[in-house]
Amino acid sequence: MYLLLVIVVWILFAYRFVDWSQWRKQYPTLLFFMLVNFLYNYFYYDHTLWAFRGVTADWLNHSIINTAFTFFICPVGLTIYLQRFPVRRGAQVLYVLIWTAFYSILEALFAHKGMYVYDHGWNGWWNIPLNLVLFSVLYLHYRNPLRAIGVSIGVVIIFYLLFPFPLESLK
16 A cells, blocks of 8 residues: 555654654644645535545545645655755755655656546646745745735635636535
8 A cells, every 4th residue: 555655654754854852843834734735625625636546445535645645744744844944045946946846756656656636627737836836835834924824815816716616516
């Protein structure tokens, strides 16, 4: 089961790369990420743009896989990302680009194996700007939560204009 393998890999990353004495500093930003992810899954539930697909077990669906990613895998990755963020501006840009590429490549590999599927106009190329915005806004939230919330509202409006979901699905 690939989900178990992914979880084990991220446990090893957490053990090796996370400074657990500092986790409280990243906690609000992790909650912000979880909220944003929850809102996507809520509003796009009947109109998904991307979804996880279990290929190793019938019971392994998007909701179960997404829960593992939301509450375990992504928080570990984002904690590492935030704790190791560089100080110099040029290094910061490169760092965000590296993390954007890393996550985009992982998603492309999952899609290639049929474990990540796209619909309603979304495709793997859209993951690149989404990840770029995601990592930029998460770092902004880490440094200035109110500014990040303001930027996020603008991003959400643009996102909805590009990829609307039927409003009647909210009933």
